[in-house]
Amino acid sequence: DETKVAPSGFFVKGAAYDLWGLIPMNRHLIGPLNQNDPMYLLGADRLGRDVFSRLVYGTRVSMSIGLVGVAMSLILGVVLGSISGFYGGWVDTLIQRVIEVVSAMPTIPLWLGLAAAIPLTWSPVNVYFVITIIVSLLGWTSLAREVRGRFLALRGEDFVVAARLDGSSEARLIFRHILPSLTSHILAVVTLAVPTMIVAETSLSFLGIGLKPPVVSWGVLLQ
Template identity: 30%
Template sequence: MRASAVKTHQAQSLTQVALRQFRKHPLAVWGLRILLVLYTFALFAGFFTPYDPNYYELYPPKGHHPPTRIHFVDPETGRLSRPFVYATKRSIDPISLQPRYEEDPSQGKFYLRFFVRTPEQPYTILRVFRSDLRLFGVDPPGRIFLMGTDNFGRDLYSRLVYGGQVSLTIGILSALVSFVLGLVLGGIAGYFSGRPFALSLPLQAWRGRGLLLGPLSWAVWGGLAFGALYLAWAYYTLTGLGVLQILAALAALWFAYFLARTLPFRPLLLDPDNLIMRLVEIIAAIPTLFLLISLRAVFPTNVDPLFTFYLVVGLLGFIGWGGLARVVRGIVLSVREMDYVQAARALGASDARIIARHVLPATASYIIVSLSLTIPGFILGESGLSFLGLGVTEPYTSWGLLLQSAQQGGFASFVDRPWVLWPGFFIFVSIMAWNFVGDGLRDAFDPRRRQ
């Protein structure tokens, strides 16, 4: 009996063992459940929300409407009833000058209905399937605002669910971009470390295959030298003569002199490891938020909102790949000396095949864990950019953009209308859930932590 149990335990794959260990982490399991709920709501946002995120009424105005109270007891009979809401009437508080809403039973009861059709407010799922079926709603002129409204009278619950589409999707897409860059560049840096390649060919190597590559490499480097001299001259003509202009001219002249002494006599060698790691150090030396704002400022703020979405994804992914590249480089440096890698090289396998089939798979467990721990940072990065007005723009919405709208209300957002702070709660919950899942995956893939 014991031998059979041992045999069954040994027959389990790494995925089965990791899944069994993951289930023993209660916080990770709950974090995964929360993420499943959040992403399900984001995927089917149109179905789970009663209104379009940009829908509002000019009259009667509903700006800063508090959450609608749902009644389950009929006040006339005192008995349980179908859930219903009352219409509200608006007035202005004479002291705070803030809008005040009171229930108006004289307009009747508006019963809560499920699986309602809203042909005037259709939506799409994944921009492919078109529908107008919504989970719940009330008959007009009644309105139901589960989390109140914003300053324009738009349903905050609907905007929160649609905002999750942007914030949660940007977190995953940016992580994928950064991980592709980190894996590829880190793998190249580790595998080709100590194996520099020639960027130019000297005169004596122009024979044969160098007859084309030699002049071409000289033309490229000569163009770079000429461009450096031209930039130094343009800098001087634009700003006049000064210390910085002299330093720029000396640097350009030294670069041209170095090329003139090197190109005819010996090749220019470049180690991919040095190039990639120096680039990582440059990116890491610049504060992340400052780098994000600087890169975003290169593009105009009035570009197409959809382009802004992809722009934010690219910017977040571009600045987040350095840490992964460092770790992948270290793993690849050790894996490339393993016997099975040396055997593949001896059998004539190409470098690309060895990297793709033998080296990078060795980083899989670390990649899975690191991916789950990186996504929360990108969600925060998008929220910060949108909060500063440099991220997603209308008509799209995100949790950071909703927080920016709440911040514009000043101290009144905390005192008179605290429901506008719901986006901060959802940012907190999603980040904590991803961190719990990351901790669980780290314990599941770490043999020293298995129980």
Template identity: 50%
Template sequence: MSEPVPHWVSTRPFDAERETGEHTSVRADYARASSRRLFWWRLRSRRLAVVSLAFLVVSYLVAATAEFIAPTGVATRDTRHIFMPPQPVHLFHDGRFLGPFVYAMKGELDMDTLQRRYTQDRTKPQPLRFFCRGEPYRFWGIWDADRHLYCAPEGGTAFLLGSDRLGRDMASRLVHGARISLTIGLLGVTLTLALGLLFGGLAGYLGGRADFWLGRTTEILRSLPHLPIWLALSAALPVTMSPLLVYFAITAILACLEWPGLARAVRSKLLSLREEDFVAAAEMMGAGPARIIARHLLPNFMSHIVVSAALAIPSMILAETALSFLNLGLRAPITSWGVLLTEAQNIEAVVLYPWLLLPMVPVMATVLAFSFLGDGLRDALDPLSE
């Protein structure tokens, strides 16, 4: 009996008595498909994972082009418009289509509560400018430019996500913060994978004393409470350390506490695979341990490694956000989503200026996207998941 077409290749039921040429073609394509094509077919059938992948690709593109996307610099201040609420974007004014525009804002200080209050002047629509010349910047610190995706109207403001206590644009700071928060996850996971594959691979393949001592080391590290260790190591960083060194130090701290879990998973898998016939054949042909691990063993559980990496990135982002929120992580002038949340550490900000909590939105969206993508990758890379 011929094998039925998987549901992720064709959603129509297969009937051998009414098999059409289209069914035959689909079955033939499935039989000839490479592993990469089969992986893509399985991943494409999981809509949530595909949407998450698209969201993450767009997020990293925005982070890579932050200077162009953001209308102002990360530290640009407008002291005349501190704590301005978000200005909504409109398309129609008095029934006429004007394109994207904002209304002018009038601000005044309430002498009773000492709170700044802003009202819209709906008689003055101010069109936004796109692909415009604005504040100059050095793109990636390499070349000078002054083009921005959008700019404030001439003589007006465009605080689409509001402003903070110093009059800095929250939208611009969120975009610039994405570069730090998203890349710290990638760098941290890269270091985690390197350490986990190295020590887990040695323990699983060599066995014996190497397995014993490396296993005890990973168990000790896994037994340590992560949050107090994060806080202690972060607090030990000198205050005079440059922001760039703090960035790499925080990345190293997060990675050094995350690799034991991956190392244990790699060890257990290698212990079962090293007894296979293809490993013995490779040893008889003169292959060394490094080549056997890299060329023969690791590819056999690459799906687990990919999924572990996808699920470890959000934990890195959350850890950096927590440390920065507690003023023990990244420090100004570096801007990350966690640093931005330090502005909302009191009840006044939550009640009077709720837009200061907006950095939580990209953090939550990114964590969920990586989680959904990790689930989709696990199912797509594992043929037994069907």
């Protein structure tokens, strides 16, 4: 109703909430001066729900899936890549064959098949956890290969040989001497992988085989 003006302002009083889940507050960054007036910055959906609020909650879910998925891929990629590059031999061959098999699988159809196998009776929390695992299953192979290549190049360097002659264990050689030199590269790869993880979750939810209402994510909102 364009004829009805609803004055708004910053840091106005409104519904009570807990800041960060700890501090009781009733001040909002922006809102109507009259608490009885509705204020939908991005409009409302067909059921009258505030689109902006749902977008904020959906961002929390999608971002958390992206970050947790990347963390799981980071652990798999760094551990397997380090072992493959450090030891070489049949261990390297075995891990590389596994990486080739996983990389050869078509990403989207595999995601769709795994997501479609989730029982419809599962709770949203269980579905959320499984979707995170599915998203991270295929994201570790490229990082593992890059870490392996760097380990192959660095394991013969003077500082590694000196640490080995000084009596350092294999675990110490890997985690205290070689891995720290790869930190900047690993951080760059992980940062670029976050959007891929988010797009994967959004695609699955948009197609109706990922997260479902009442859970709110970007894919659910798009659907």
